[in-house]
Amino acid sequence: MNCIELEESLVESEDGSSREQRAHLSACPACSGLVEELRSIIATAVELRGSAEPSPQVWNSIEMVLRQEGLIRPQPTPRPALSSFSARWGWARWLAPAAAAVLLSAGILLYRASVADKLAQQVSVAAPALDAGMDDNDFLQEIAAQSPQLRPVYEDNLRRANEYIRDAQSAVNEDPNDAEAARSLMDAYQQKAMLFNIAMDRSLP
Amino acid sequence: MGALRDLRQETMAAHDKSWGSRMVSKRTVKVIAIGVIVAGTLAAESKKEYHFAVGSKAGVSVMNPYGSIWVRPSLNNTVVVSAILHSDKVEVDNNQSGNRVDIQSHLLPGADSESGRVDYEVLVPADASVTLHSSSGPLHAEKLHGDVTLEGSTATIDVRDVSNAHVHVKTLNGAVTLNNVQNGHVEVDSLSGEVTLTGVNGPLVQVVSTSGNINYIGDFGDSGEYRLTSHSGDIEATIPEWTSADVSARSVRGEVHDDIPLQPKFHTWFPIRAGVAFAGTMGRAAASSTVVLRTFNGKIHLRKRSEKQ
Amino acid sequence: MRPEKKTLTDRRQRRGDELSEAAAIERAKQGDAEAFQVLYDMHKRRVYSLCLRMTANTAEAEDLAQEAFLQLYRKIATFRGESAFSTWLHRLSVNVVLMHLRKKGLPVVSLEETTQGGDDDSPKKDFGTEDVALAGSIDRLHLQKAVESLPPGYRSIFVLHDVEGYEHNEIAKIVGCSIGNSKSQLHKARMKLRDLLKLQRAEKAGKA
Ligand SMILES: [Zn+2]
Numbered sequence A: 001m002n003c004i005e006l007e008e009s010l011v012e013s014e015d016g017s018s019r020e021q022r023a024h025l026s027a028c029p030a031c032s033g034l035v036e037e038l039r040s041i042i043a044t045a046v047e048l049r050g051s052a053e054p055s056p057q058v059w060n061s062i063e064m065v066l067r068q069e070g071l072i073r074p075q076p077t078p079r080p081a082l083s084s085f086s087a088r089w090g091w092a093r094w095l096a097p098a099a100a101a102v103l104l105s106a107g108i109l110l111y112r113a114s115v116a117d118k119l120a121q122q123v124s125v126a127a128p129a130l131d132a133g134m135d136d137n138d139f140l141q142e143i144a145a146q147s148p149q150l151r152p153v154y155e156d157n158l159r160r161a162n163e164y165i166r167d168a169q170s171a172v173n174e175d176p177n178d179a180e181a182a183r184s185l186m187d188a189y190q191q192k193a194m195l196f197n198i199a200m201d202r203s204l205p
Numbered sequence B: 001m002g003a004l005r006d007l008r009q010e011t012m013a014a015h016d017k018s019w020g021s022r023m024v025s026k027r028t029v030k031v032i033a034i035g036v037i038v039a040g041t042l043a044a045e046s047k048k049e050y051h052f053a054v055g056s057k058a059g060v061s062v063m064n065p066y067g068s069i070w071v072r073p074s075l076n077n078t079v080v081v082s083a084i085l086h087s088d089k090v091e092v093d094n095n096q097s098g099n100r101v102d103i104q105s106h107l108l109p110g111a112d113s114e115s116g117r118v119d120y121e122v123l124v125p126a127d128a129s130v131t132l133h134s135s136s137g138p139l140h141a142e143k144l145h146g147d148v149t150l151e152g153s154t155a156t157i158d159v160r161d162v163s164n165a166h167v168h169v170k171t172l173n174g175a176v177t178l179n180n181v182q183n184g185h186v187e188v189d190s191l192s193g194e195v196t197l198t199g200v201n202g203p204l205v206q207v208v209s210t211s212g213n214i215n216y217i218g219d220f221g222d223s224g225e226y227r228l229t230s231h232s233g234d235i236e237a238t239i240p241e242w243t244s245a246d247v248s249a250r251s252v253r254g255e256v257h258d259d260i261p262l263q264p265k266f267h268t269w270f271p272i273r274a275g276v277a278f279a280g281t282m283g284r285a286a287a288s289s290t291v292v293l294r295t296f297n298g299k300i301h302l303r304k305r306s307e308k309q
Numbered sequence C: 001m002r003p004e005k006k007t008l009t010d011r012r013q014r015r016g017d018e019l020s021e022a023a024a025i026e027r028a029k030q031g032d033a034e035a036f037q038v039l040y041d042m043h044k045r046r047v048y049s050l051c052l053r054m055t056a057n058t059a060e061a062e063d064l065a066q067e068a069f070l071q072l073y074r075k076i077a078t079f080r081g082e083s084a085f086s087t088w089l090h091r092l093s094v095n096v097v098l099m100h101l102r103k104k105g106l107p108v109v110s111l112e113e114t115t116q117g118g119d120d121d122s123p124k125k126d127f128g129t130e131d132v133a134l135a136g137s138i139d140r141l142h143l144q145k146a147v148e149s150l151p152p153g154y155r156s157i158f159v160l161h162d163v164e165g166y167e168h169n170e171i172a173k174i175v176g177c178s179i180g181n182s183k184s185q186l187h188k189a190r191m192k193l194r195d196l197l198k199l200q201r202a203e204k205a206g207k208a
Helices: A004-007 A019-027 A031-047 A058-069 A090-114 A116-133 A136-146 A148-172 A179-200 B001-024 B028-033 C004-028 C033-053 C058-078 C087-104 C139-150 C152-163 C168-176 C179-207
Strands: B036-039 B045-054 B061-066 B069-073 B078-085 B092-097 B100-105 B119-125 B129-134 B137-145 B150-152 B157-163 B167-169 B174-182 B186-191 B195-200 B202-211 B214-217 B226-229 B237-238 B245-251 B255-256 B277-282 B287-294 B302-306
Touching: A004 A019, A004 A031, A031 C152, A031 C179, A058 B119, A058 B287, A058 C033, A116 C139, A136 A148, A136 A179, A148 A179, A179 B167, A179 B186, A179 B202, A179 B287, B028 C087, B036 B237, B061 B069, B069 B129, B078 B092, B078 B100, B092 C033, B100 B119, B129 B137, B129 C168, B137 B150, B150 B157, B157 B167, B157 B245, B186 B195, B186 C139, B195 B202, B214 B226, B214 C087, B226 B237, B237 B287, B237 C168, B245 B255, B287 B302, C004 C033, C004 C058, C033 C087, C058 C087, C087 C152, C087 C168, C139 C179, C152 C168, C152 C179, C168 C179
Parallel strands: B061 B100, B061 B129, B069 B119, B069 B137, B129 B150, B137 B157, B150 B167, B157 B174, B167 B186, B174 B195, B186 B202, B195 B214, B202 B226, B214 B237, B226 B287, B237 B302, B245 B287, B255 B302
Antiparallel strands: B036 B045, B045 B078, B078 B119, B092 B100, B245 B277
């Protein structure tokens, strides 16, 4: 076996372990260098697996389509947050499930809004789902810890968003067939979710 | 196990980040070569400029915790970013990946709203889609026909002369002004900032606010869906008499005034009580827009625009 | 030749996820929004990285990753657990990417015929980088950069085999080429990578 034949033989036997290959390699530093380098490329290649992170927009678009296509549907009972819910930065780790809980409630409403006769049920579903995921006081404390000067702004907006939810909810209670009331309740939840999202946004100091 | 995986992911993410800044692509090398660094008048203030060549429908995003972002159209297929950095406590990270340009102000330890401030002026091809984030703002985008997404917390947001595009705005309490948006898909979410839309129309124009006032001056055109809703803010729409729309307005606890004669519609979803609600059509009912105005505690006023204006 | 330790880590990690993944799949079948996101979070890096390495373009990779997850979610109700969920997802992602490459008219397998012997563009002669040693010191980021500059035809086979761990017979089936072709293209891809890495290193040494 000469050098050219060795290189060709690597197509079938990449690690140079056949008897003929070994015979050549033991006598040829150039070819054993080549085999060593290919081996090191192969070993490093595995590290490229799963090595890049997609931008958050990817999930946002997926979720939007899932909702549009009705693949995401309302849940009969509120569930505890699944463990591997991940957030990327600092205290936002804690906030992500909270904001998601709010959005989940909004999603429930969005779906239910199209089914007027089930509107009555939705209120009783949404409220505990919301309570399970978040605590306003924790939220405000985190804001105060991160950027004390922003606390009053968030506190004020949070109070107003909660009033919005309360009012919209009683409007739904008054007339479960009122599609606009259901819509308002969804808007109200989304406003609150937005408050959480802005707080965890990466452009926030 | 979950925590371990998180840790591993974070390490990998950190790797990726260092990759982004250390291993620069050929293109980035070019950008840095063109990049001009001019010493500012103040000792700590500096100006940086970056140029990127992009194709049609490029994506440009600017993340800037503190400071303004102005976006205007560029003459050709280039993105030009001029940044004024207010101190050396903040850096500008830039990255181009294919047709996408990402700019981010990177705060260094000890940076605050003054020393961390960066003011950007960004020129983009008019068909680029633009995403701007700033906590303090202001944010401004004009004369574009690509999608525009602006998010701020206290930032005032101003968008003008945009057509055939999605305009998405989210703010905590900054004032939002949209001026001359044609054939838009407009969604504005504001917790407590005031929202003013002038000459805005399109298939969807939606404003949701918790306590901000909403002001619409225009004609509800394009047979679109217009929803202006607030919990405790006032809603005022000023429209010409010839407007053609299906209008329903309701304030749960506030008042509703209309200066424009409506043909009443009785098959409506809420009880019509004078003073708190009205519903009806105006103009030619065919090819008209749907308009929903709704507030819980605010006032609603549908005004006739004097033709002299 | 494939390093054992990596597969072990993967396997151990997989076992830890198994329970929550199975639960998440069941919940996703019920339309649970959070379950969809949990599944996405578990696999997003793997799927996105595959798309990114195959296309060397972040915008395309994001679109493709989105498409792969959507196709998966649309079919999730039919998932009965005969094969591993991740296997299913990755195969589906590969198909989405290959379809995309074909639509763009890019070769999935290099069009260059499997030429016998040394006529080819083996750049060791051109670059004079033969004396730059590589062994034992390739870092992930340099390799990543080199993979990005591989011609598309070589990139797919290399990513499928050496990065994602598919066997030649699987690749032949997925890509639609012969096993021999897959092997020879892989070898050529590795040889090109080696040249690119040497070139990188020579450039760096020149700059320093
Ligand atoms: Zn030899």
